Amino acid sequence: MLGENSGVKKVQTINRRMFIIGAAKLIVFTGIIARLFSLQITENKKYLTLSDKNRLREWRLPPVRGEFLDYFGNVIAGNLKVYQLHVIPEEVENFKYLMVRLKKILSLTNREFKGIIKQKNKKKSWETLIISKNLTWEQFTKVNYFLHDLTGVKPVLSVSRNYPFSENYTHILGYVSEASQKDILNNEVIKSKHVPGLKVGKTGLEKTFENELIGTNGIQRYEVNAYGKRINQLDHTEGLNGKTIKLTIDTEIQKLCSELLKDLAGSISVMDIYTGEIVAMQSSPSFDPNLFLFGINQDDWQLIRNNPLKPLVNKTLSGLYSPGSTFKPMVALSALENGTINKNFKVNCMGKIEMYGQTYHCWKKKGHGVVNLKKAMKQSCDTYFYEIARKLGVDRLKETAIKFGLGEKVLNKTFNNEKKGLIPDTKWKKDKLGKSWVIGETLITGIGQGYTQTTPLQLCQMTAQLANGGFKIYPKIIVDENSKTEEDIKFIMNTNFKDLNEKKKGSQETSELLGFVNKKEHECLFDDSKNIKLVREAMFASTNEVGGTSYSSRIEDPKYQFAGKTGTSQVKRITKLARELDLKTFEIPYNDRDHALYIAFGPYINPRYALSIVIEHGGSGSSTAAPIAKKLFKLIIDRHELREQNRVQKVIKV
């Protein structure tokens, strides 16, 4: 049968072809298995990583900021527990109703209410919405009372910066506030640790030590789904608190400074003359840094910003003043050191001197008569200092002033707003102003006027270095556990002094060589210690002898007795008319009044502390600034014992 024959052939064809397909199938399946093998076995690690990357998200928690302590270990910038109210909109059945309830319970203003609604619309429904950053205790308890029927509402305990001494440390510590875009861009550490709502230092030490203070983030690891929703928490790593920073400041003295400067614009700086520790440093007026924590309101901000007394400026190190007569010890020292004068050099003060047709007045119209160094300093005779400045020349004066730290930052990079000030010389004027120096400028530089600009902290350091016998010190505001004690420093100073004397005896060459090779710590800032002694004696006379400019502010008890120098820094050139009128301070418009300055060290026998006081537009140094020193020295000396004990205790602990 043809059909049957064909049928057999047909079956043979189909079977043959089926066999071919079957073989092809096996090859394809082998390919699939190979693919599975390569994905699941060979590249398993890679894909496992990718899968984990998909599903795991880390949430950084805000780090706990390090604290600031004062010298005695009191917390001056700490972390306060605050009560916050969080809502997760997703968990709320009727958000509108809940918000109305909360508005009533917390008595939110309409503006706050709208702000929250706006915030909610920006976020995903499972993201936390902060209703309140800082609930009062009453609000917190009230919310807790109603909590059973406020589903989705979470009262949360959080931490916030707190400055317990409010305005007393404002300029030193600065303040923290929510990190701005700029903060994040400028600081890698903030960038790497940033979480929404993170507060960072905006000014002062809070800003300088941001990287030490910030701490490390706690980390919560969550499993998330494809839409980023948290499914469950996997683990939690606690962050480390930021470093605790201890200051050299004594809160009690700081508080007194702030009290003494009340309602005044000005500053007080107090320094240990050996260790360089800044014991107090207050600028006035101040403001409460706590205002900035949760965002300052516009009214408060405008009040601070527009205050004519400039509370935002840290006057101790950003305020630049002509030192006035407080510069005279420098002028005297420089003249003595350079051999321009000796202690018996005398000038006859007639109330004014003429020079190239220009008249230079002494503050005392009638003149002081014949004065020597001690008397000139004591009565702050301007004529005497015109004369010695003229003989000395401004360039040699500058050399001495720079040695004592004027014209340079005192605390280096500790504060980003510290000013350098200016000690002029002929070269400076030529370079900067393109004009030659004239002799008249030397005269007014000799009484601390003219181009000379100093910060109160520089004056304080200068005074301290005069008080300790003329040795370099290294001012600081942060306690360094490895720093030397007063005894060590004194020993180094004495050794340096001996070396200096030996060098003088030895050959010039070796001494130069030695001086070049080792630039020593606490080096001598003088050639002859007698000169320093003379200046100190003159300052003592100024405060403690009849006729001294600050005689009325003296303390007779040797325990507290201090030596100082007043200064009155002209803000405005005194016109001929004004000189004739001889107005009283209160009769002059505020902004035209002189700045009152005072520098001092004490106790006179074995001095330990130096201070500088500047009262802006305070009138004369002797009437306004010096009396403040009197009140301060009592407390400073009284606290000395405690301060020493504290140091000893620390040593024992170590």
Add this chain to the structure above:
Amino acid sequence: MSQNSFNTKPTFFQKLKNFDYVLIACILLLGLISALSMYSTDGGEILFHSKSHIIKFLIFFTMMIFLSFLNIRFWHYFAYSFYVVVLFFLVLASLYGIKASGSQRWINLYFINLQPSELMKVVIILCFAKYYHRIQLNQVNTFQTIFIALVILILPIMLVITQPDLGTSILIALSGLVVLWLAGINIRYFVYSFIAILISMPFAIAFLQPYQKLRILTFLNPDRDPLGAGYQIIQSKIAVGSGGLSGKGFLKGTQSYLEFLPEKHTDFIFTLFAEEHGFLGSLTLLLIYIIIIYRVLRIGSISRSYFAKLFCYGYGSAIFFYVTVNMCMVLGLLPIVGSPLPIMSYGGSSMLATMIGFAIVMSAKINYKQLIA
């Protein structure tokens, strides 16, 4: 015994005895695996998908057993009718079908939303089996025979491709072509048409839907748009790859559980399975499919009627195509075209079509001695 005589009808018990129990066991096993996978896609609960899938599997499996008792001649007799009816459904679908996610594939039959293109995947084989059953080998390569075969094949493909549903139309084409090949069409014609397709490819691409073009581009380089079109391939590969040797464990597939996997209960069910059960699990699943294909082909080889033989060979190869296309797709070896994994994937029409296919195969097994005039 009547077993030796031709054309004798087997008794009920003989029919029962002639069932391919290995095939049934494999289908049941697959059903069980698919139920568990579906349970996993529901996040470890019996929710809509798992419930619906299990019910569909049980109904259609029972239906398959019942249909198996039909004589193979029934299928032969009605083969063309089925083809016409399904073709009619396809026309209906393109006219009055339900639209979903950009294509019109379903018709509402009140108790089920039927996707006729799925049925066509089986019916095309049935139709060709009947067509070639009668044709003598020397007639196979005549112009007339080939022309009619091409019309039979191209009509449904055109209807499906315009739905648009590229995946299913490719599978219909592959199922049809493999039968044409088995029927003995000269190999030259395949080579010629292959060359023709290659040449016309650029023109064909111009007619593709934008999303289809995107899928091809994405397949060539998934990283060009990792969150958009490439997302599915990338996430699928991550899921499979992260499964490792023995998988992340049942109900522990993070990629699917956390919703990174798209279409996890339909086209990407294998991805979920591979993630949770790893290389060993994937091999096992593949082995079950290989056994099923082998059993179907074996039934073809023992069938005495050319119709049954051709259908079984064709259907066995079709299952191979379904599995291959789906797996290659989720493993990133082929572009993403919608194609379900038989029995594993969620979808009633696919399950129905697959079970009808098995019913015909089973009927061929029971009546393997049956000759058809």
